[in-house]
Amino acid sequence: MMKFQGVDYYNIESLLSEEEILARSTIREFVDDNVIPIIEKHNRAGTYPMDLVPKMAELGLFGSTLPAKYGCAEMNNVAYGLVMQELERGDSGVRSFASVQSALVMYPIYTFGSEQQKDYWLPKLASGDKIGCFGLTEPDYGSNPAGMITHANEKGNCYVLNGAKMWITNGTLADVAVVWAKLNGVIHGFLVEKGRKGFSAPEMTGKHSLRASVTSELIFQDCEIPKENILPKTEGLKSPLMCLNQARYGIAWGAVGSAMACYDTALNYAKSRIQFGKPIASFQMIQEKLVYMVTEITKAQLLCLQIGRLKDRGKLKYQQVSMAKRNNVHHALEIARMAREILGANGILDEYPVMRHMANLESVKTYEGTHEMHTLIVGEDITGIPAYV
């Protein structure tokens, strides 16, 4: 197999800095050496490759944009995005692990946490000694988290949590859960450590998608946590949405990685598969598919790079992130489906990565705000009219 050479039809590399390129190349090599050889096995077994965790930590993949004093790399957002792209070229589950740890656990602790919470948790999460998860979605409240039932009541020096979360990435693995619950009717974030009485996190099974990722329920039955476990600067739905916005930014880049893997596979296959005495790449209908793929990848790359530069300048609107997440995941999924078609019957085999990416992208299209919700977010932004209800 030829080593993956990247997809760069518009010489977008010339817009990257030396360290952005080096970060991208390093993670690309890491994924080639450590993720691709083992991922199908984990996808079949429905397990997360836990031995990647210390290696990912060593590379600095957790919280890589946060300050060095917490043991983080303090990279810019473009480098972070490129890292997410490369991880997802391996597998969406591996990217999800890094996204959750970075954008949904370390980011809220960093943004909403007390000094003690930051000093205690961030270095341990950066080094991979502790794993986190983010519990927002509930069985009855997905796209509409404002309606959540999970709540906290004050009791002496404690808060008592009751309720249930569902679809929580890394829930069963996590040492600490960032849990969103209502206190006197207002949403706040709480840190719940593994092993607290009244807290359990059973794994959900039967997934056809994101199989190399652990997805769990979080159940709270009169779970008491000390008052200092509240994230003090959280207030209202805006706080978890700020976290989701970080994660969606990474997903917009990640989708490009999946799309690249599918395109690269389809292109190589089309050039070597002979039918009617010619490589199938010589047929116009195949070329049309390949051209669609490379065009959409190129557009997605440009969206990512621009939202990255805006984010680094502090000028990024969340609606712009919605546009990129919506567009890139949608087209990545279309690209995966086309790649599957180009590979014919081989497309359904796990000898090739395309069907795994396709199945993964079905989750990616739904989580962190569904495709439709992002349509409504951009729709509201351009018309001034909210159309959610």
Next chain:
Amino acid sequence: MKIVVCINHVPDTETKVKVGTDGKTIDKAGVNYMLNPYDEFAIEAALQLKEKFGGETLVMSLGGDAHKETLRKALAMGIEKAILLKDDSIRDSYSIAKALAEEIRTLSADCILFGKQSIDYYNEEIPGLVAEFLGLPSVSVVVRININNGKVICEREIEGGHEVVETKIPLVMAAQKGLNEPRYPSLKGIMAAKTKPIEERQAATASSYVEVLTMHKPPPKQPGKIIGTDVNAVPELIRLLREEAKVL
């Protein structure tokens, strides 16, 4: 311990190289470059020696500005300082080694490490030449290094086995695959490398004695031929091996 690693910036192994219009250099358009793979073992060895004995590490490369990218990677892996010996001219191994040696002479290094060869021109001459210019012992194709009180025991790869040799510092060593498992530059290392210095110096001039006259690619491989798929094909196969391929 002061450790100097000399590294090279070479075409990526996946690159399909074309000969340039002058017929004696490669066409650089569209060629991706990378850190010479054998040099990664040398860098890792330097980092491990530093971790064990303390001291300082330095990388050096002779070439144009493009070599900075490769020097930066070495810095991101953990090397502390870099020197670019600026030179855009075409030199033979002798001339490159001479310029490297002139620079290294000023550094009073204990260990000078190289990859066993550059994967571009395959001359495999530079480590030995540098050692010779500096009057130092040199060990090539090294797969293990053990340093104790200035005494150096190296294991080398030889045809069909290994050889253990003894020498002392200062010395030149050329790393072979298997010496270690080179680390990835971490994201923190990449950020740290941004602030590490790459010092630019003019490479010392030195004569070249070998000139490249032409460069050409091997003739394209003949397509394979399927003579048959069962035992009936054997006589024809033998005839062709005898008469066409002339290997029997």
